Amino acid sequence: xxxxxxxxxxxxxxxxxxxxxxxxxxxxxxxxxxxxxxxxxxxxxxxxxxxxxxxxxxxxxxxxxxxxxxxxxxxxxxxxxxxxxxxxxxxxxxxxxxxxxxxxxxxxxxxxxxxxxxxxxxxxxxxxxxxxxxxxxxxxxxxxxxxxxxxxxxxxxxxxxxxxxxxxxxxxxxxxxxxxxxxxxxxxxxxxxxxxxxxxxxxxxxxxxxxxxxxxxxxxxxxxxxxxxxxxxxxxxxxxxxxxxxxxxxxxxxxxxxxxxxxxxxxxxxxxxxxxxxxxxxxxxxxxxxxxxxxxxxxxxxxxxxxx
Numbered sequence: 149x150x151x152x153x154x155x156x157x158x159x160x161x162x163x164x165x166x167x168x169x170x171x172x173x174x175x176x177x178x179x180x181x182x183x184x185x186x187x188x189x190x191x192x193x194x195x196x197x198x199x200x201x202x203x204x205x206x207x208x209x210x211x212x213x214x215x216x217x218x219x220x221x222x223x224x225x226x227x228x229x230x231x232x233x234x235x236x237x238x239x240x241x242x243x244x245x246x247x248x249x250x251x252x253x254x255x256x257x258x259x260x261x262x263x264x265x266x267x268x269x270x271x272x273x274x275x276x277x278x279x280x281x282x283x284x285x286x287x288x289x290x291x292x293x294x295x296x297x298x299x300x301x302x303x304x305x306x307x308x309x310x311x312x313x314x315x316x317x318x319x320x321x322x323x324x325x326x327x328x329x330x331x332x333x334x335x336x337x338x339x340x341x342x343x344x345x346x347x348x349x350x351x352x353x354x355x356x357x358x359x360x361x362x363x364x365x366x367x368x369x370x371x372x373x374x375x376x377x378x379x380x381x382x383x384x385x386x387x388x389x390x391x392x393x394x395x396x397x398x399x400x401x402x403x404x405x406x407x408x409x410x411x412x413x414x415x416x417x418x419x420x421x422x423x424x425x426x427x428x429x430x431x432x433x434x435x436x437x438x439x440x441x442x443x444x445x446x447x448x449x450x451x452x453x454x455x456x
Contacts, residue, residue, distance in 0.1 A: 154247035173448030203443035265359035269336035276341030277302030301325035351376025375407035382433035
């Protein structure tokens with residue numbers, strides 16, 4: 149069995165190849181059962197979450213990702229990915245799940261933006277300075293060559309300053325945001341990458357034509373966007389809409405309040421990629437993509453990794 153470290157994953161999965169692989173995975177013959185989500189009691193601390201995410205291609209590969217989320221730990225998310233031979237059942241690879249997840253998540257949001265953002269998008273606003281922020285900045289800069297400004301906002305100025313310095317060393321057009329409302333209003337694409345339990349993005353800040361990408365929240369108690377984001381949204385997509393409506397606080401809350409209506413849902417990202425539904429129809433529309441994680445993304449990335 150081959151073992152892939154985070155360094156192996158990062159070096160092998162370059163953005164153009166990964167974006168293509170994930171897009172092809174959405175439109176391919178993968179079987180993706182409903183993921184399992186379990187709440188785990190932690191004595192003297194907040195509850196933890198365990199996610200089990202399987203996917204397979206008959207006669208080819210079987211993959212399972214195991215993810216734990218411990219909200220009070222310094223490293224909140226840990227993950228491992230196991231890949232099996234789809235003909236023999238033999239385990240063929242153990243992959244660093246955090247790096248695999250970070251890169252395929254960024255690739256998925258880039259794909260969604262390619263369909264839902266304005267074609268002339270040049271300004272990116274990233275809210276959050278955790279592990280995903282570096283991946284998202286690099287992915288957007290690579291796959292959207294016209295990008296000229298990437299603003300990053302976070303609660304910790306020190307962490308944000310360090311991240312911006314690191315990304316500038318890589319040649320990315322990044323800066324530290326000092327004005328969350330102003331940079332949200334100026335952005336063409338906004339990616340929220342936080343573990344917030346109350347909204348960090350207000351709908352009143354959005355300008356016409358903005359694409360909003362909500363990534364960080366994956367439980368009913370997590371929330372990155374307020375109700376006004378959805379009141380103003382023209383159309384809403386998710387990678388797995390049924391799962392997102394059931395598990396993501398960013399959709400559960402607005403649906404309960406009436407800020408988000410069934411008629412606003414456009415479909416799943418695979419439907420958009422395969423042409424079974426329509427995304428952005430004009431430059432004034434506000435579009436929303438809610439990412440909760442689709443197991444085909446992991447399997448596509450893992451399959452690409454083992455072929456390199």
